[in-house]
């Protein structure tokens with residue numbers, strides 16, 4: 425078994441601003457695993473900086489080289505990867521990328537798609553778009569109008585203190601009462617903002633995502649009791665236990681599932697199963713993935729419990745050119761569930777080499 429780590433650099437089509445910063449390009453870590461002669465690829469969703477969660481590209485690279493890949497001796501199946509890496513605390517995004525490469529290789533060797541392995545029957549999933557903080561409400565309105573023109577069936581607005589009631593009101597007015605709308609604060613508020621956040625209730629939002637810090641489950645439970653807009657957790661959901669506890673105390677009325685944040689696609693499926701059993705609706709989040717992660721997310725989101733529209737947008741929402749030969753497209757408001765072996769993408773190897781900034785074999 426051979427593994428390779430690569431770092432690539434891709435410019436974003438436009439700056440993407442959230443409550444924790446502005447992104448204009450992305451460094452992305454990829455993992456390649458050669459398992460019994462079959463190649464598989466995984467994508468690490470860790471951002472450049474540790475501002476969404478504790479993970480970041482250089483940290484993921486270091487822990488992969490020094491602690492994860494050396495633990496893979498003897499691992500032959502994707503289902504054994506998480507156990508082999510269990511002694512290493514944290515670093516779920518780095519671990520998820522490694523497991524992903526094994527899963528892709530294993531499925532390709534078997535000629536099976538990830539969708540078939542999951543047993544999903546849907547052949548497409550609805551596509552939502554996450555819209556960053558803009559320099560003015562007018563600029564935001566232009567961006568949202570463009571995305572509606574692209575066919576996206578659900579809009580998510582990034583909010584922060586000072587950029588919330590006014591842009592949300594303007595966009596609700598622009599799109600009318602029929603278009604599903606939700607907001608994401610990426611932990612930008614505090615418990616003292618409770619009264620203020622309740623003023624979002626009048627805009628008929630599907631949910632408010634992660635208003636409070638990652639570790640403030642009780643704060644989210646208190647907000648959920650007081651507000652009518654459902655509370656959805658993202659950053660707080662780091663494991664099956666954290667999801668189970670958050671649901672139990674009433675902090676998580678809706679769950680955003682991101683495989684990278686919970687240590688991999690297999691853990692994500694287990695969390696989906698738990699939420700389904702508890703009657704909590706889930707949707708698939710996004711981390712500005714390339715066509716690798718986007719393809720995998722489209723299959724995951726076809727599971728029955730994913731009853732809400734995810735942040736699985738077209739490749740061109742973020743990248744002018746993707747590293748896969750068939751970029752993810754939005755057709756009639758939906759993204760197709762890949763049918764090819766593994767995660768179903770094919771890499772554009774020449775372009776991949778062009779954008780590769782570092783490479784190591786371990």
Ligand code: NPQ
Pocket residue numbers: 440442447450469470471472476554608610658709710711712735
């Ligand atoms: C979220 N994603 O749901 C994240 C946040 C996010 C699509 O809104 C580089 C890599 C920059 C990952 C910025 C969306 C990022 C990133 C924001 C993730 O909270």
Ligand code: MG
Pocket residue numbers: 608610633634658659680709
């Ligand atoms: Mg979020």
